[in-house]
Amino acid sequence: MSNNGTKGDVVLMKGNEAIAHAAVRYGCDGYFGYPITPQSEVLETLEALMPWETTGMVVLQAESELASINMVYAGAATGKAVFTSSSSPGISLMQEGISYIAAGELPALIVNVMRGGPGLGTIHPSQSDYFQATKGGGHGDYHLIVLAPKSVQEMADFVGLGFDLAFKYRTPAMILVDGMVGQMMEKVVLPPQRPRRTDEEVLEQCPWAATGDADKRGRNNIITTLELDSHVMEKNNERFQETYRRIEANEVRYEEYMTDDAEWLMVAFGSMARISQAAIHTAREAGIKVGLLRPITLWPFPYERISELSRQVKGILVPEMNAGQMIEDVRLATEGRVPVKHCGRMGGIIPSPSEVLTALNSLIEVK
Amino acid sequence: MKEEIIMAGFGGQGVLSMGKILAYAALLDGKEVTWMPSYGPEQRGGTANVTVILSDNEISSPILDEYDTAVILNQQSLDKFERTVKPGGTLIYDPYGIHHKPTRTDINIIPVNAMEATFELGNPKTYNMLLLGALIKARGIVSVEDVMKGLKKTLPERHHHLLGDNEKAIRRGMELVG
Secondary structure, eight states: OOOOOEETTEEEEEHHHHHHHHHHHHTOOEEEEOOOTTSHHHHHHHHHHOGGGTTOOEEEEOSSHHHHHHHHHHHHHTTOOEEEEEOHHHHHHTHHHHHHHHHTTOOOEEEEEEBSOSTTOOSSBOOTTHHHHHSOSSSSSOOOEEEOOOSHHHHHHHHHHHHHHHHHHTSOEEEEEEHHHHHOEEEEEOOOOOOOOOHHHHHHHOTTOOOSOHHHHSSOOOOOOOOOOHHHHHHHHHHHHHHHHHHHHHOOOEEEESOTTOSEEEEOOTHHHHHHHHHHHHHHHTTOOEEEEEESEEESOOHHHHHHHHTTOSEEEEEESSSSSHHHHHHHHHTTSSOEEEEEOOTTOOOOHHHHHHHHHHHHHHO | OEEEEEEEEETTSSHHHHHHHHHHHHHHTTOEEEEEEEEOSOSSSSEEEEEEEEESSOOOOSSOSOEEEEEEOSHHHHHHHGGGEEEEEEEEEOOTTOSSOOOOSSSEEEEOOHHHHHHHHTOGGGHHHHHHHHHHHHHOOSOHHHHHHHHHHHSOGGGGGGHHHHHHHHHHHHHHHO
């Protein structure tokens, strides 16, 4: 890991390192993880920071991804702010546990620093877990709040945001990011150090938590996802869905770049948004009025805004580091109004700005 | 000011460290920086490269098609990156182990005999600092003082007794560019 040079509060570090620093500073109670490239620096940095000696945060290298996610499940059930991180194959192993955490209506943070798949795949950047993250992943009708950072600064910022949203809605949140943002170094301003919540604060803020305080609460809290009466299970599902509708109504986040006068639009997330931005600069120099919409929350997805923009532009390009996944949501939003085309690379290859520009030009020509 | 740099060589030659120290130096100078590594699973051997961008403004894409400057440490990297230097750009390379020299005439090509010089200096581990010295002299992108500050931040404290050797190498690299 890198040592952290500072000028004021500004430090230079990798995205993965920023996740670790931000978690300690958030007042996170525990991390449980198992190493896998390209995100091993999260665990390495936490071990080097030794927060158990300062804030009392637990950092544990578990024996597997299955163990990690179930430790997160247990920690979350007690009202603690806990998280795990992994990369694509490891996140696949965690899906059962993630479904349980969603069904248990528990707040937790999961970080997926994606690498090229399927299978064990490569160690290089990819965005091919979009479907898995936004459409379920595990079994049952559930959603994760999915945040997609594009920079090291957002890696740091989204740790706090992810925890806050997870606790606000009692549902797991995921930071979904490609290995590029995990591995690259940039300037970052870290959040101030906050203390971990006290047991009294957890008791007060998480009346649902299984903390063994029946005497103080007047009841036992039991966290379970098993419900043998289907009528009750349907009621549970209705409650989950009601939560998801509230999240969709309140938490859609996105960023726009040069869309005011745009005749063409790109929709891209994470690293691909930045690569697309470089292509947009070149296209604008050639007189092509093109803008960018970057979804920050992949779920809930900015359907409404893309729908509006699809009435303004002549066509939409969706650059992704996969075979075309988010493009399905863009097509849903545009309801067939304009052509929507994918461009991208797979298996760990990062498309260059000129590849994106070539795809834009061919979209314009066809039109 | 914006400088887009590719540094490339064998894993173990210090390419990523060289980029990191440059990025730190620019950060201390108040610049926006990105450092984007690319390498395989090998700890040594294989090829490694890093894209470093220094800019007065916000940086969009951290990966690029072409560069203002390339610092090249082996034949494979020369074959791959010579064509990616922008016309009028700069290619710095160490001729050691190079069988097919760069041929372009529309760029500024600077051979730096760093491998030779590093053995003269007596500490081969400062090899990458010779090339960094050559780079900052040729391009004037950061001061040697900021590089030394960046080095101090990057080098673990237990290695700080080596700062002198590294500074010597940086200054020797600057001389090699003339």
